[in-house]
Amino acid sequence: MTDIKNYQNQVEEIARKFKGIFHSTFQFIGFLTPDGTLTEANDSAIQFAGLQPADVIGKKFWDCHWWRISEQTRAELKANIERAAKGEFVQYEVEILGANNTTTTILFNLKPLFNERNEVYSIIPEGRLIQEIVDTRKELISKNNELSRFTTIVSHDLKEPLRMVSQFMNKLEQKYAGSLDDKARQYIFYAVDGARRMSKLIDELLNYSRISEKDKTFERINSLNLLDDVKQSLKQIILEKNVLVEISELPEIIAIKTAIRILFTNLITNSIKYSKSDIAPIIKIACIDDINYWQFSVSDNGIGINKEHHEMIFQLFSRLHSRVEYEGTGIGLATCKKIVELHHGKIWVDSELDKGSTFFFTIKKNIDA
Known part of the structure; x- marks a missing residue:
């Protein structure tokens, strides 16, 4: 009997702790049955709406005060509860009603809970003020x-x-x-x-x-086809300078097409611009699979770059040569850096004076398209 009593005390203590955490957290949290009936709501959610527990407990969640902002909001919630009842985790931003019909936006989750038969027996709705x-x-x-x-x-x-x-x-x-x-x-x-x-x-x-994420669309791109387009646009200078461009097998990537075109155009024209006067330029473009990233490289046999300048060349308006020697604005490589960072990657150079340069850049594979 003593063991049973101790066990009961432990269970009651755990329940008290859970209840304390449940009601003291700043997030709005509750419990739903799979059919959408609200069985529990914490103090934060109740007080935010200026309600009493009796106003909402036992009601369909979409009929409660928080969701009366519009019929569309209620319909969307009902549909998402049906998805959660089938075992799907749902998350979205939504505007809800507070006390005195004030409105605010929350990041809202519906998390299904499963029993030992892998059936959904409850759903946890959770909202965070954003x-x-x-x-x-x-x-x-x-x-x-x-x-x-x-x-x-x-x-x-x-x-x-x-x-x-x-x-x-x-x-x-x-x-x-x-x-x-x-x-x-x-x-x-x-x-x-x-x-x-x-x-x-x-x-x-x-x-x-x-160059920013605004109004830009990430899409699946055939890198090889895109580089063919870039070569075609640079056809005149490639012929004039007798440039050999060698392109290895390249992957499909998820990226902003116009930005990647600018990136390759800038790197190729940069290699041509800083080529040696007595040797025909050779530019090699390749890519390797680097787990979560694609790592591209653009190599040339040009004049090279002193190691102490490897970082500064990516700064806006950075120039290593006078305009008389090599014409330019000092913006091209800074633009490349901005494009690569937009694709959650990095760009760097491996180079020595008179030994050519290899520009590397990475593009994250799983960017939300």
Whole structure:
């Protein structure tokens, strides 16, 4: 009898502890029968709605105060309870009603509990307040939209006068060609070339600012086909520089197609730009399976990069050479880094001066498409 009494005391103590935890947690938690009847709700959920337990216990969950925000909300909940009753874990964001008909957003879960016969005998509904996160997300989207509009307007307002400079300088050279000396022609060339470089800088800055998850679609991509498209777009410079591009077998990836195209385009043009003057450029593109990632490599036989500069080359506006030696904006590799990070990967380089370079980057395999 003593053992039985001790056992009962232990059970009662465990029950008291469970009840204390159940009612003191900040999350909204309860228990449902498989048909959606609410059998228990913790104090946080009850007090949030300004209710008494008798107002909701024994009722169908979708008929309770929290869900009376709309018929669509109630119907969605009912359908999701049916899914949970079949053994499925359900999670989604939803707006619910609180006291005095105030509204807030929660991250809501329905977790089925199984008996020894693997049958669902109960469902745990659980909600966490995420209104601050939702508000911050909305504000961020608004700021991104505002930034996008701003960059587009600035791009147009900056490029228009540059176009005028180029056009009028060209007209000036054509109209007064006979009376211009070499010095004047040189000045005109500098003005037109400066306007062209500034226009290119604006375009690349605009592309850099637009690379984000907003309005981007992750999709399944055939890497080999995409690289064929990139090679075709670079056909002129590949022929001019007598470039050999060797591409190994490449996998299908889940990625943002336009961004990956920019990534490969920048890396290939970078290899061509920094090729040796006395040797035809050879560019090799390959990929290996690295468990949770695809690891791509773009190798060349170019001039190489000093080890002390391996990290700084991925910084915005970073340049290792003068514009006279190699033309560029210092944005290309920074754009590559931003694209790779958008795909939850990393980018780095293995290189030595006069020994070529190999750029590596990883792309996570399981990105939600």
